[in-house]
Amino acid sequence: MTMRIVGDIVTVRGWGFAGIDGTVAETPEQAAEAIRAYLAQPDIGIVLVAQSLADKLGGQFDAYKLRRTMPLVLNIPDSTGAGMHGDEIQALMQSALGLHL
Numbered sequence: 001m002t003m004r005i006v007g008d009i010v011t012v013r014g015w016g017f018a019g020i021d022g023t024v025a026e027t028p029e030q031a032a033e034a035i036r037a038y039l040a041q042p043d044i045g046i047v048l049v050a051q052s053l054a055d056k057l058g059g060q061f062d063a064y065k066l067r068r069t070m071p072l073v074l075n076i077p078d079s080t081g082a083g084m085h086g087d088e089i090q091a092l093m094q095s096a097l098g099l100h101l
Contacts (some may be wrong), residue, residue: 001071002043006034007050010079015048022048028056035064035073044071050078 005015005022012022023038025031031053038047047064054061054075064073 001045003046003048004038004044005048005050005076006031006038007048007053007076007078008080011050011076014079020048025053028053028060031057032060039064039071039073047071047073048076049073050080051075052078052080 003020005012005020006025007015007022008026009024012024015022023030023034025034031049035047035049038044049057049061049064057064061073061075065075067073
């Protein structure tokens, strides 16, 4: 199973360095479209969504997150998140992926 990310360009490229492919979404509509496309792919196990986009999707994101089928849909801090700095984002990636960057 693979993992995908939906977020702003900085977040998607950052996770891309760790080998996670994704989709850059600038609007909630683009994010919802990307999430739906990933949900339809049987080889995807986890879809990560940047917090800023998850917030804009509101209840629609909650419905994705509360689904009881694969893939899991999770929100993560992104490059626009308050209080998130490079070191914190790196620590999050290391924890999520089990890698030392």
